[in-house]
Ligand SMILES: Nc1ncnc2c1ncn2[C@@H]1O[C@H](COP(=O)(O)OP(=O)(O)O)[C@@H](O)[C@H]1O
Ligand code: SF4
């Protein structure tokens with residue numbers, strides 16, 4: 431995880447989505463490569479919500495878009511409902527695509543300003559040639575997301591608030607009756623006062639439409655209440671996977687602990703020993719050797735420079751990729767060799 435490994439994956443037959451050793455690299459001039467996502471693995475069982483968390487630039491959106499095949503997949507498997515999406519092409523991919531939908535961070539720019547809301551929500555139905563019964567379906571989804579169909583349908587984007595625009599985007603994602611919905615920071619661009627409302631709409635829709643959900647956020651607090659499992663990412667790698675309760679009560683990865691310490695509202699569940707995060711996020715063009723978190727980790731030792739940690743279980747359904755985790759077996763840093771901050775290979 432901040433290394434690699436698949437020890438935390440459940441049997442393929444028990445999950446709807448299984449992402450295995452996913453790698454996404456972007457060419458970046460003069461032969462350089464952006465290591466945006468580097469061999470990450472996770473899975474989501476039917477009906478489950480997975481929270482995917484990490485600071486900006488760690489590869490969350492790239493992961494979401496790769497699952498949707500909106501980004502190239504350099505290597506790895508993305509098995510959705512038994513089919514490896516990374517291998518599908520053309521008509522096969524077209525058949526599966528309606529079953530996966532994505533909601534983006536900025537609802538306003540996701541909506542064509544010139545179109546009536548009816549046409550915005552109807553767009554996926556047109557693309558997939560499913561316009562039979564569209565009128566009633568669109569009325570139902572608009573009503574489900576809390577908009578009055580008769581009022582909303584003839585209007586255009588500028589007549590709606592940011593929160594209402596996100597409701598429209600949710601309606602548009604639902605008309606094809608998807609199995610999996612990937613929400614990429616769906617409330618980050620909204621006023622704090624409407625964030626909870628939109629989270630409630632998503633929770634409601636998940637129940638009503640029997641959805642499985644991947645919920646991306648840069649803030650652990652946002653995913654705490656809605657996730658069944660949380661996966662923490664750092665610089666294109668996975669750090670920790672656990673239930674939100676375990677993660678908040680006893681974070682095993684030093685990076686998770688620093689994320690928790692950044693949550694401003696005092697929370698009795700948060701461990702008091704959480705640490706501050708020093709230093710800059712290294713460039714994904716030249717990530718550190720060994721554990722990618724080592725240039726900012728207070729527990730880093732020599733071994734962290736040379737050896738990438740593998741995922742292992744530190745508690746029931748609690749997995750971490752760290753040589754010296756904060757919970758689990760006794761494993762203090764051997765010599766606590768200071769590592770020069772910013773030193774990279
Ligand atoms: N199309 C692209 N071309 C080049 N680099 C990209 C592209 N998309 C994302 N990246 C880079 O990949 C890294 C991860 O980006 P992203 O997935 O957007 O992070 P997050 O969503 O966690 O903020 C960043 O360094 C970003 O600049
Ligand atoms: S202790 Fe080592 S392996 Fe664990 S997070 Fe820190 S640098 Fe990485």
Ligand SMILES: [Mg+2]
Nearest residue numbers: 490491492614
């Ligand atoms: Mg993003």
